Amino acid sequence: MDWMETLVVVVHVVIAVALVGLVLIQQGKGADAGAAFGGGASQTVFGSQGSGSFLTRLTTILAIVFFVTSFSLAVFAKQRAEVAGEAGIPMVQESSHSAPMEQASEADAAQSSETESGESDLPELE
Numbered sequence: 001m002d003w004m005e006t007l008v009v010v011v012h013v014v015i016a017v018a019l020v021g022l023v024l025i026q027q028g029k030g031a032d033a034g035a036a037f038g039g040g041a042s043q044t045v046f047g048s049q050g051s052g053s054f055l056t057r058l059t060t061i062l063a064i065v066f067f068v069t070s071f072s073l074a075v076f077a078k079q080r081a082e083v084a085g086e087a088g089i090p091m092v093q094e095s096s097h098s099a100p101m102e103q104a105s106e107a108d109a110a111q112s113s114e115t116e117s118g119e120s121d122l123p124e125l126e
Contacts, residue, residue, distance in 0.1 A: 005076045012069040015062050022059045 008069050008072050008076070012066065012073060015066045015069060019059065019062050019066060022055060022062065026055050026059070
């Protein structure tokens with residue numbers, strides 16, 4: 001893994017954990033009604049306005065960084081796939097739905113030819 005790709009992965013994971021933490025810290029919209037009637041909002045760290053706007057802005061910034069790192073990781077993955085294709089590493093190809101049917105019909109044909117000739121690899125039961 002390139003050092004740049006490693007750095008992007010580390011930043012991506014740290015941002016993901018930070019986003020989860022920020023979302024869990026934030027209060028819902030219904031919590032504002034209690035604070036309006038003296039629910040202890042003056043004791044908050046961020047003042048009587050609360051921490052809503054600060055945490056909302058921070059969450060927005062972290063979400064943007066998360067999307068940028070996600071896009072960067074997708075570009076890195078595409079580049080790795082192109083290099084793997086050029087190196088001669090076999091690529092997974094989608095098979096058609098008729099392939100299993102063809103294999104099954106070949107197996108049926110082999111069984112019918114065995115029963116017609118009377119020879120079989122299976123031991124006979126008495």
